[in-house]
Amino acid sequence: MSTISSVEALAALYPNPVAPASIAKEIDHVDDNYAALIAASPFFVLATNGPEGLDCSPRGDMPGFVRFRDAKTLLIPDRRGNNRLDSLKNILFDPRIGMLFLVPGYGETLRVNGTALLSSDPELCGQFEMAGKLPACVIVVTVESVYFQCSRAVVRADLWNPSTQVDRRRLPSAGQILRDITAKNVEVETFDGEAYDKALPERVKATLY
Incomplete structure (x- = not known):
């Protein structure tokens, strides 16, 4: 290098x-x-x-x-x-x-x-x-x-091109990320990623301000 x-x-x-x-x-x-x-x-x-x-x-x-x-x-x-x-x-x-x-x-x-x-x-x-x-x-x-x-x-x-937007299903969700990280830590209870993702849209909506 x-x-x-x-x-x-x-x-x-x-x-x-x-x-x-x-x-x-x-x-x-x-x-x-x-x-x-x-x-x-x-x-x-x-x-x-x-x-x-x-x-x-x-x-x-x-x-x-x-x-x-x-x-x-x-x-x-x-x-x-x-x-x-x-x-x-x-x-x-x-x-x-x-x-x-x-x-x-x-x-x-x-x-x-x-x-x-x-x-x-x-x-x-x-x-x-x-x-x-x-x-x-x-x-x-x-x-x-x-x-x-x-x-x-x-x-x-090509940031503002709508056709380049990524399908969220192709990427790990917030719940999946949390689940996988906690699964590797023996000191932390494994996160329920599916429940987190399910509740997230309403939680974000309810806590914007």
Whole structure:
């Protein structure tokens, strides 16, 4: 294996200069164009770092769920999840975050880097009420850099082509994964994967918010 161990060695593999547009597209705030992309996005991935390592967490809701306080501040409700709290605990130790927004049908993705804090302010949480439920906290993001990523990855993946969607029956279900993992651990009772899969759709529906 030819391991790359220096910036110089890496640069030698990519001799072409950075395109001017790749630099010009990065700004330190959310302008009107970038705001339109965030407002249209129902899904982003949140990257954090903490004492137990890195975390990359999916976040999704109806478009517009990420709101703007101003051009330097984003507000994100923390909706119900598995209560591992990996991302939130990481933010407490290291406020630096990265976000990658996707918009269905749109080739470019949007990257936002900055710092975050967690707020349980009742008035702020009240702004994000959904189905009669409030988020436990709101992630308040101070924006440091914003830029779009070109569409090559999405085009190569053919991501928005409905005909490429995978039949779920071809892949292991959540219950099957849990059953097989617990079956290998003599200290844990084997999981009833079939019952888990059967109850999962209604459980997800009942606990979205």
